[in-house]
Amino acid sequence: MEFAISAPAGDAEERVPGNRGIWVGILCELTEFALMFVAYAWFKLTHPADFDNGPAMLNTASGVANTVVMLTSGYFAVRALSAIRRNDVTGARNWLIATLVGGIAFLVIKAFEFRWNVDHGVVGTGNSFIAIYYYLTFNHLVHVVWGCLGLIWAILRTSFGAYSPEDHEGLEAATLYWHATDLAWIVIFPLLYVLR
Amino acid sequence: MDTQERRVTWVWLGLVGLTLGSAWLGEHALPAGLTALVVATIVGVKGLLVIRHFMGLTEASSRLRQVMRLYFVVVPVLILLAGSAGVAMGS
Numbered sequence: 001m002e003f004a005i006s007a008p009a010g011d012a013e014e015r016v017p018g019n020r021g022i023w024v025g026i027l028c029e030l031t032e033f034a035l036m037f038v039a040y041a042w043f044k045l046t047h048p049a050d051f052d053n054g055p056a057m058l059n060t061a062s063g064v065a066n067t068v069v070m071l072t073s074g075y076f077a078v079r080a081l082s083a084i085r086r087n088d089v090t091g092a093r094n095w096l097i098a099t100l101v102g103g104i105a106f107l108v109i110k111a112f113e114f115r116w117n118v119d120h121g122v123v124g125t126g127n128s129f130i131a132i133y134y135y136l137t138f139n140h141l142v143h144v145v146w147g148c149l150g151l152i153w154a155i156l157r158t159s160f161g162a163y164s165p166e167d168h169e170g171l172e173a174a175t176l177y178w179h180a181t182d183l184a185w186i187v188i189f190p191l192l193y194v195l196r
Numbered sequence: 197m198d199t200q201e202r203r204v205t206w207v208w209l210g211l212v213g214l215t216l217g218s219a220w221l222g223e224h225a226l227p228a229g230l231t232a233l234v235v236a237t238i239v240g241v242k243g244l245l246v247i248r249h250f251m252g253l254t255e256a257s258s259r260l261r262q263v264m265r266l267y268f269v270v271v272p273v274l275i276l277l278a279g280s281a282g283v284a285m286g287s
Contacts, residue, residue, distance in 0.1 A: 190239060
């Protein structure tokens, strides 16, 4: 005896880029950051002096450089996906490597920025703005590391011929997570370096 | 480079331009309310561009697309409120 379960008539299946699992991760990540943005707003309301003076204490050039690096890296990820869709496996692998180089550049710039902070007395004690700065940037940094690991996995799988124009779910999932990390930084950058 | 790749390239250049615009804003002492308004608008535009052109959420009926787009409406409103609060409180 066979049993079959079918979707209700008229409820067409929605095409989900990548896979459903990565979207659970992405929505969890964005929810986590949304809570931090609410915390930012709360501390900005309750400690306005810290937030008025906060952005001027930071190394703005590092923030701008990291934003451009993240956006450029995201662009490379789109090109990787585009390459695999036309069966250019070597191109896809090279674009993914370029994406990963962007991620590593982000981490290097962030390390330089933290070093600069320490040298200039920007440490997370006694100032609400600096405390939320470290919470947000450390948390985002962890997500960048996860994203880099996902990209390494996608590079290896691409190199071993695991993806094709018809089946490249893993590659697309890795790039989607990378874009989500980019989205979080799109909000973090102006909150910390621009808004007074 | 096909049409879609050319479009994505222009989107990327636009995103970089908006980032540099934000940085310029941070270096100039504009009124806090105006800064918050421009920053909120730039964040919303950048988010919607990434969702559409980088993440490929293009189907209008997609619930994922609706959720993601809603995020980049709510967050800019929060930025606007947080940025304007200082003005309202006289800081």
